[in-house]
Every structure is written in structure tokens, then in C-alpha cells.
Amino acid sequence: MPLLSHETSASKQGILLLLTGLVAGFLFSFLFSFDPIEASYKITPHHEAVIHEHEDLELASGPEKALKFHEHHDEIDSTIAEELAEKVKVLCWVMTGPKNHEKKAKHVKATWGKRCNEILFMSSENDTNLPAVGLPVKDGRDNLWAKTKEAFKYLHNNNYTDKYDWFLKADDDTYVIVENLRLLLEPYSPNTPIYFGLKFKPYVKQGYMSGGAGYVLSKESVRRFVLEAIPNKKLCKQSNSGAEDVEIGKCLAAVNVTAGDSRDTDGSFRFLSFNPEHHLTHKKSEKFWYWQYVYDEQPMGINCCSDRAISFHYISPNQMYVMEYLIYHLRPYGIDQISRSQNTIPKS
Numbered sequence: 001m002p003l004l005s006h007e008t009s010a011s012k013q014g015i016l017l018l019l020t021g022l023v024a025g026f027l028f029s030f031l032f033s034f035d036p037i038e039a040s041y042k043i044t045p046h047h048e049a050v051i052h053e054h055e056d057l058e059l060a061s062g063p064e065k066a067l068k069f070h071e072h073h074d075e076i077d078s079t080i081a082e083e084l085a086e087k088v089k090v091l092c093w094v095m096t097g098p099k100n101h102e103k104k105a106k107h108v109k110a111t112w113g114k115r116c117n118e119i120l121f122m123s124s125e126n127d128t129n130l131p132a133v134g135l136p137v138k139d140g141r142d143n144l145w146a147k148t149k150e151a152f153k154y155l156h157n158n159n160y161t162d163k164y165d166w167f168l169k170a171d172d173d174t175y176v177i178v179e180n181l182r183l184l185l186e187p188y189s190p191n192t193p194i195y196f197g198l199k200f201k202p203y204v205k206q207g208y209m210s211g212g213a214g215y216v217l218s219k220e221s222v223r224r225f226v227l228e229a230i231p232n233k234k235l236c237k238q239s240n241s242g243a244e245d246v247e248i249g250k251c252l253a254a255v256n257v258t259a260g261d262s263r264d265t266d267g268s269f270r271f272l273s274f275n276p277e278h279h280l281t282h283k284k285s286e287k288f289w290y291w292q293y294v295y296d297e298q299p300m301g302i303n304c305c306s307d308r309a310i311s312f313h314y315i316s317p318n319q320m321y322v323m324e325y326l327i328y329h330l331r332p333y334g335i336d337q338i339s340r341s342q343n344t345i346p347k348s
Contacts, residue, residue, distance in 0.1 A: 080339050081179045085117065088182040090216070091164040092116035093151055096132065096172040097139045098125045104172040105130055107317040111324045115178035117164060122151040137240075144211075145247050146240035149230055152217075156226040161219040165190035170214040175315040175323045180308045181216065184262060184270060190218045193257040198271035198311075199295035200245075206259045207295045208249020212313035213271040215245070217257075224255040261296075268306035269298055275314050279304040 092113060096105045105121050109130060113119040121127070124147075126134035135150040137143050148169070155167060166185055170176055188194060195217040197209025209215035217225070229236040229251035236251040249259070262270050272279055273290060284291070284300045298304060315323065 081182075084179065084182045084186065085115075088166065088185050089117045089164045090166045090168055090178065090181060090185070091155065091160055092119045092168045092170060092176070092178070093155065094119065094121045094170050094172055094174075095144065095147060095151075096121045096123050098123055098127075099139075100172050101125075101127050101130060101132060104317055105132065107320045108170075108172055108174075111320045112176045112178060116168070118160075120155075121172075122147060122154075143240050144244040145237070145242050148244040148248055149236075152222055153226050153230065156222055161222055165219055166216050167219065167222050168214060168216040169211075170311070171212055171313065173315050174212060174214050174311055174313050175320055176214060176311045177309060177327060180270065180310045183308060184310065185216065188218065188260075191220050192218055193220045193224055193255070194218055194260045195221050195252060195257055196260045196262040196271070198262070198269065198273055199259055200293040201295040202293060203246050204249040204253050204259075206253050208246055208253075208259065210271070210273055210293075210313075211243070211245035213273050214311045214313075215248075215271075217252075221252060221257045224257055225251060228255045262310070263296065264306040264308055266303075266306070267296070268303065269296075270306045270308060270310040272305055272309060272312045275312050275319065276305070278314075 094105060094108055094113070101121070101123065105123075106129075109119065109121075121130045121132040122135055123132040124134060124137055124139040126132060133151075133154060135147055135154065137146045137150050151169070152167070155161065160167075168176065168181065184196060195209065195215055197215030198213035199207040200210055201207050225248070232254075235254040237247050253259070264270060273294075280301065282300065312323070
């Protein structure tokens with residue numbers, strides 16, 4: 001009996017040593033093979049959010065039919081906005097996919113999309129109701145870079161640059177105040193190689209613009225991107241992999257397109273990566289990826305965002321209509337808006 005007990009104890013010790021060795025080996029292998037920079041690039045952390053992620057928004061359903069708002073009951077003078085719409089012509093193209101045509105895209109069209117001079121939805125299938133352009137690209141987030149290249153090629157090759165001055169790329173969960181976008185663009189010539197958005201700082205020396213917050217290219221920038229950057233494998237990534245916002249940032253920098261400063265005179269941000277609640281109410285955490293990415297210092301709280309904000313990201317279909325109501329329909333009695341430019345250089 002004592003001999004059996006000794007053998008059993010030795011057997012247990014052997015098993016424990018084996019398991020310990022396996023766990024230690026796995027950990028060492030993981031630590032030595034893990035490249036944090038490469039990993040951060042592959043998962044593109046700037047497409048994630050604290051409140052909403054793309055995966056969460058997939059579960060957020062909107063109204064079955066696009067909502068129609070009543071006409072303004074009070075007299076609203078939109079003369080300045082209408083004149084600017086004729087002067088600063090913006091084509092908006094929205095990144096979407098077949099499963100989101102009814103789920104998301106139609107709500108973009110029913111809200112902010114109607115204020116673009118023209119709006120197109122770039123998908124992998126045609127849809128005349130939106131309208132959506134079926135690009136020769138497979139659907140899915142792994143092909144966003146390919147879809148971005150094909151979208152701009154489509155616009156250039158079909159002569160949209162002859163009709164419009166600026167080209168806004170947005171996601172189907174981005175909300176855009178188009179009038180404020182035109183205000184930003186008014187002082188600039190569309191023949192200038194420049195683009196605007198929320199500027200991030202890794203990977204590209206001059207910075208690049210966040211895809212989710214949207215970015216807008218001058219027609220000269222589109223021309224350079226399509227004719228000079230995309231065909232040259234030394235200037236632009238030829239494969240489909242990679243984050244679309246990083247890759248287009250690299251391509252545009254390579255053909256001397258300037259990454260412009262979109263902040264207002266107070267240095268407040270006009271393109272925003274998250275929804276208003278996140279920017280207004282969340283406490284700043286240095287561990288959060290955003291603060292390692294954002295190019296300029298941004299305050300949190302009420303000073304986070306410009307009074308002439310242009311875009312917010314991670315907006316669900318229902319929130320599209322909430323934004324629409326609060327911006328274009330809710331009016332405090334006795335207070336009238338004064339339209340004045342905020343296009344001078346931000347305070348340093």
C-alpha cells in the first residue's frame with residue numbers, strides 16, 4: 001500500500017509538471033510572436049467605440065419605413081444655406097452593403113443625405129431605389145479598401161468631377177450636417193489638392209482622416225488619387241487588405257494632397273468619431289485607443305465639439321431621426337440663429 005500511494009503521488013506530480021510546461025510554453029510563444037503594432041493595424045482599433053461598435057449597430061433596427069418630417073411651422077430663412085449649396089457643390093457617397101440597403105442606407109437618404117447636391121450609395125449590388133452602385137468588389141469589412149478605390153474610380157470615370165467640386169465619403173452609420181460642411185469648404189478652391197476630416201496621427205506623417213467620421217476630397221484630390229496614386233504600386237497599396245482610411249491617407253500623401261485642419265476658430269472639432277453622448281459625457285481615459293490616434297488635443301465635455309459640427313459616427317437608424325429633429329426642427333421660442341463664418345485659422 002505505501003508503494004502504491006508513492007506511485008500515485010509521483011503520477012500526479014508528473015501530470016502537473018506537464019500541464020505547467022504546456023501553459024508556460026504557450027505563454028512564451030504568444031509573447032515572443034505578438035507584434036502590438038502589427039496587431040493594432042490589422043484590427044484597426046479606430047473602428048471600435050466604447051458605446052457603439054459596428055457589431056452592436058448591426059442589432060439596432062430602425063423604422064420599417066423612412067420617416068417624413070412635417071414642414072417647418074415657423075418661418076425659417078434658409079437663403080444662405082441655399083446659396084451656399086449652389087456655390088459649393090458636394091457629392092456624397094456612402095459606404096454600404098446589400099444587407100444594409102433597407103436597414104440603414106434608406107434612413108441616411110431620408111435624413112441628412114437629401115441635403116447633398118447628389119448622393120450615391122456604394123455597395124456590391126445595384127439598387128435603383130437608393131440609388132446604390134454595384135461595384136466589382138465582394139461585400140464585407142475586409143474589402144473596404146477595395147470598395148473605396150473602386151468608388152472613387154467610378155466617380156472619376158463617370159465624369160462626376162465635371163459636375164461637383166467636393167466628394168464626401170461617409171459610412172451608413174455616419175450623420176452629417178451638410179450645411180456646416182459647405183461652410184468649411186467655402187474658402188477653398190476645389191482645384192486645390194486638399195482633403196478634410198477627423199485627423200489621426202499614426203502611420204502617415206501628415207496624418208490621415210478617420211473613415212467613420214467621414215472625409216471630403218476636392219475634385220483635384222480625386223483626380224490625383226485615381227490617375228496618379230491608384231495605378232502606381234509604389235504609391236498606393238494594390239491589394240484589398242488594410243484599413244481604408246489609413247491606405248487612402250498614404251496614397252494621398254504620396255501625390256501631395258494636403259491633410260487639412262478642419263477645426264473651428266476655437267480649435268473645437270467638427271468631424272467626430274463617436275455619437276454626441278460619448279463626446280459630451282464620457283470621462284477621458286488615456287488607455288482608450290482614441291487618445292493615441294487623434295492628431296490634435298481635444299477637450300471632453302461641452303467643449304468637445306464645434307457649434308458648427310459636421311459629422312458624428314456610430315449613429316443608429318433611430319438616432320438618425322433624433323438628430324434630424326433636434327438639428328432641423330426643434331426651435332427655442334424667441335431665439336434666432338445668426339449665421340456667421342467660423343473659417344479662420346484655429347487658435348493654437
